[in-house]
Amino acid sequence: MQLRINGESREVDADGDTPLLWVIRDDLGMTGTKYGCGLAQCGACSVMVDGVITRSCVTPVESVADSAITTIEAIEQDAVGKRVVEAWVKHQVPQCGYCQSGQVMAATALLKENASPSAEDVHAAMVNLCRCGTYNAIEAAMMDLAGIENTAPESEAAGGGEGGLGAGTIAAGVAVAAGAAVAGGALVRRSRKAKAAGQETSPEARPETRNEEEGA
Amino acid sequence: MNAPADFHRFPAGEPTNISRRRFLLGSAGVATGALVLGFGIPLGAPRALAQAAPASPDAASRVPAFIEIRPDDTVRFLSPFMEGGQGVFTAMAQIVAEELDIDPSVFVVEAAPAGKVFQVMIGGMRITGGSMSVRLTYDFMRRLGASARAMLIEAAARRLGVAAGTLTTEPGKVIHKASGRSLRYGELASGALDLPVPDASALKLRDPKQFRWIGKPVARLDMHEKSTGKAVYAIDCKVENMLHAAVQHAPRLGMTVGAIRNEDLVKAMKGVHSVHRLDGAVAVLAERWWHAKRAVEALSVDWQEPAADSDGRNMPVDFGSDAFVKSLAATTGDGEEAESEGDFAKAFEEASQTVEATYHSQYLHHAQLEPPSALARFNPDGTLELWMPNQAPEMFQGQIAELTGLDPSQVIINSPLLGGFFGRHFLYPAGNPYPQAIALAKASGRPVKLIWSREEEFLRDPLRPAAAVRFRAGLDAEGMPVAFEAISATEGPGEGIANKRGKGIDESAVEGLTKKAYAIPNRRIAQQFVKTPATLAYWRSVGNSMNDFLYETFLDEVADKGGIDPYGLRLRLLHGNERLTNLLNAVGELSGGWKRGPYTAADGTRRARGIGMASPFGSEAAAIAEVSIREGQVVVHDVWEAIDPGSIVNPAIVEAQVNSAAALGLSQVLMEEAVYEKGEPVARNYDLYQILRPDQMPRVHVKIVESGAKMGGIGEPPLPAVPPAVANAVSALTGQRVRSMPLSRLKFDS
Missing domain, CATH: 3.30.365.10 (Aldehyde oxidase/xanthine dehydrogenase, molybdopterin binding domain)
Incomplete structure (x- = not known):
């Protein structure tokens, strides 16, 4: 079978029901796409199929034979993907990094479809699991990419203004860093932009990914 | 390039210029002309070992090197510690680079192979755990960097024909100010090859006031490779x-x-x-x-x-975790004492009022x-x-x-x-x-x-242990606790992994119940050993991961019994303890001033806040959480955490680790639990074993306090204060006492 992947045509000898993930990793030898659960639960295996974010661990390879597949290996060949990677580095997002291929793919797919997503759009799209808890760093990178100026008070709950803290106060939390020379390249953000109030995404609002619909 | 076979050739404890042994370096992937510094083990005992071992044919390719300064001005560094997201590769590079005087961004860091030479933690061991990597090698890594710098200066002195004392360095180069001449480290590396390593006593370490990189938010070295799928994990190896x-x-x-x-x-x-x-x-x-x-x-x-005679840790067919935790809670007896002060029994007897309750934790997956x-x-x-x-x-x-x-x-x-x-x-x-x-x-x-x-x-996956703790407290006429007892029915991870009890109590079983800083004059902490059928493991912050939850939520129950605000109670119990008083004040200020609630937030929801403290792995932490209830389930809006690790290397990494540990603590307190029924785990994937999702992550506000106390850990210490802060907030909001995790098991009305 022929696969169109990262702009190339590749011949693979795999059964049609083999998950795309394992064709990418074992047949094509590209290991940037990760196996985390095999059940479309975590999103570490996310790739783009015709621009649509797709969980490759439950996607039969035969279902994407006529599609253009993009994996993390080609992410910087895409202008949007390159911008996402730059934002990930700027905001120092990854920790262990294992889920981040999938996170970067999800971010890229969203921004390619909608260059100016709302906060709700971002929350609906960025649903992959991260066991290191980089969610706030992802949020900061996404708001930056989406051009959403976060002017909400750091904590609306600090009681609706009573005792609420501005970002400046938070930066003092790492006062030792404030005003320090830029060291070793990019200086990382020291305070997270606040989420706007009432943006929590309920689980039922999470989008179905392509392969979940297919029920593979 | 791995085996320790050659390590006996190198003297102990101080850097060795391995590049002098060029015969070893040829096939080791070391760049020609690179200066390579290693450390050796004592020349004594291990020799016998080495003689017993057949010399490996390609032993010559194995060099116990720590740093390699290459002609292209990059530095390859072999880290004794594994990088798993905690930022240790960057932290190590920062420390070495500080004394070497070179920008840490030129470091290429890899995990060092197995070998005694890399067992450089104080005490001569090497594990990536216990939040120990930086604090137990900080001095060693500084000396390593300083040794290399001194050698490069010496090489420059010879090259320029001047006295070493007339030379200084700027990042990446040696400077001769008098003549305006300078030489790059990469140019000097080959000249340093034949130089002896300077005597340790002659090394001058940098004045911390002059630090260029230590204490600064240096960018982590692996961000680009981890954002582009280039990072290689074991699962990717072929x-x-x-x-x-x-x-x-x-x-x-x-x-x-x-x-x-x-x-x-x-x-x-x-x-x-x-x-x-x-x-x-x-x-x-x-x-x-x-x-x-x-x-x-x-x-x-x-x-x-x-x-029938199998002596392994076999899982019985009738094991159910719910019933087992109930049986832990039903234990009686005084247990074995882990910590004691004053006379608990007498003080409890004479107390104005008493409070008793049993709390429990749950099994967890990594x-x-x-x-x-x-x-x-x-x-x-x-x-x-x-x-x-x-x-x-x-x-x-x-x-x-x-x-x-x-x-x-x-x-x-x-x-x-x-x-x-x-x-x-x-x-x-x-x-x-x-x-x-x-x-x-x-x-x-x-x-x-x-x-x-x-x-x-x-x-x-071996599990984080579960425990049931029987608490008793006696209060004086003012409502202050004067007697405090905790008896934990549990098996610690150490004794669980060994599958037998050690000589004393497994400290990992009781840490977080023991070594609390509160000035309660009469107290008694004990472990009642109960063997667990499940296999057990260390889990981020180990015993503290559950024990600070158990202790700190009961402490709120004590505060309520005595009619004292829980934040104020802690301040009073820490009276005279400057470090922890400052920390508690810091987290209070960070949150905009302590207020427990309940109160109505701007969006109309009813909310409340809780406080938790912990002293894990050499650091001190205090957290405040704000919660509301939506459809019977807990929503955490904000976590404010102040952490005092004494002193730090990288504030940006510290802040990332506080976020990370808070997320894991939240995941534990809100929804995580490994449930066994009929001897088998109910959940075999993330569909049934739920972990914290992005939409459940609160804002996390971090305040780093550098008290100057002995350096503590950072990977684990921010975790244990978070679960009790959340549970105490829920109790304050709902009036319903929370005595167990996860909260998803409980229903709330508010």
Whole structure:
């Protein structure tokens, strides 16, 4: 079978029901796409199929034979993907990094479809699991990419203004860093932009990914 | 480039200029003209060991190097500690670079191979755990950097024909101010090759006031590779001619492989190379992992009950975690004393009022996203080489030597990046895939990469222990606690892994109940040992991960009984303790001033706040959480955390680690629980074992307090204060006392 992947045509000898993930990793030898659960639960295996974010661990390879597949290996060949990677580095997002291929793919797919997503759009799209808890760093990178100026008070709950803290106060939390020379390249953000109030995404609002619909 | 065979050649404790031994370097991948610094082990005892070991043919390619300053001005550094997201590669580079005087961004960091030379923590060990990497090697790494710098200066002095004392450095170069001349480190490296390492006593370390990089938010070195899929984890490793393996474990530990009913059918499945019987598992080898997995899951095995005299840690068919935790709570007896002060019994007897309650925690999975794997290859020279996630290469090396009969020097351990660890990758009986990978490589005569599927991982992942703690407190007439007792019915991770009790109490079982700083004059902390059927493990912040929850939530119950605000109670109990008073004040200020609530927030929701404190792994932490209830479930809006690790290396990494530890603490308190029924885990994947999702992550506000106290850890310490802060907030909001985790088990009305 022929696969169109990262702009190339590749011949693979795999059964049609083999998950795309394992064709990418074992047949094509590209290991940037990760196996985390095999059940479309975590999103570490996310790739783009015709621009649509797709969980490759439950996607039969035969279902994407006529599609253009993009994996993390080609992410910087895409202008949007390159911008996402730059934002990930700027905001120092990854920790262990294992889920981040999938996170970067999800971010890229969203921004390619909608260059100016709302906060709700971002929350609906960025649903992959991260066991290191980089969610706030992802949020900061996404708001930056989406051009959403976060002017909400750091904590609306600090009681609706009573005792609420501005970002400046938070930066003092790492006062030792404030005003320090830029060291070793990019200086990382020291305070997270606040989420706007009432943006929590309920689980039922999470989008179905392509392969979940297919029920593979 | 791994074996410790050559290490005896190098003197102990101080840097050795290994580049003088050029005969060793040729094939070691070391750049020509690079200055290589290593450290050696004592010349005494290990020699006998080395003589007993057959010299490995390619020993010459194995150099115990720490840093290699290359002609192109980059620095290769072998880290004794594994990078798994905690930022240790960057922190190590920062410390060495500070004294070497070079921008840490030029560092290329890799995990060091197994070998005594890399056991450089105070006390002569090497594990990536206990939040110890930086605090136990800080001085060593500074001296390493300073030694290299001194040698480069000496090389420059010779090159320029001036006295070393007239030279100084600027990042990456040696400067002769008088003549305006300068030489790059890369240019000098080859000239430093034949120089002796300066005497340790002659080394002048930088004045901390002059630090360029330590204490600054230096960018982590691995951000780009981790954002582009280039980072390599064990699961990604491959070698030529490698077979892939998948296993099916017995449903309960201790069961053995009986008849396989459909072996021939499975052998005929596409891609299958062979079917194997292992200890308590069956395996399939194939040219592709998907084929191996599909085939091994198709195997129909008659699993046999363990023999009656089997002394392993066997999982009984009637084990249910709910019933077991109930039985822990129902224990009676005084337990074995872990900590005692004053006279608890008398003070409790004489108290104005008393409060008694039993609290409990739950079993937890590590649930790191990278499933465990091991790649094993027998090399033609008789060595056995492994690529696998591990937090302690020498321990794995020793175990594998024992398992295979090889000398440790013949066991080569490669340690790729960890796709999360949280305590998962220590040695656990029946909990690591490497024995299976070795057996399969031996049986097939080919290199084998074994990956445990997520389902097999959740079947064999050893668990964070559960505990039930019986608390009693006596209050004086003012409502202040004067007597405090905690008896924890549990088995600690140490005694669980050893499968037997040690000499004393397993400190990991009670830490977080013990060593609390509160000035309660009469107290008694004890462990009542109850053996657990499940296999146990270390989990991020170990005993503190649950014990600070148990203690700090009961302390709020005590405060309420005495009619004292819980934040104020803590301040009073810490009276005279300047460090913790400052910390408590810091987190209060960070949150905009302590207020417990309940109150109505701007969006109309009713909210309240809770406080929790912890003293884990040499650091001090205090957290405040704000919660509301939506559809009967807890929503956490904000976490404010102040942390005092004494002093720090990288504030940006500290802040990231506070976020990370807070997320894991929240996940634990809100929804995580490994449930067993009939001897088997109910959840075998993330569908039933829920972990914190992005929409459940609160804002996290961090305040770093550098008190100047002895340096503490940072990977684990921010975790334990968070769960009690959340639970105490929920109690304040709902009036409903929370005495267990996870909160998803409870229903709230507010």
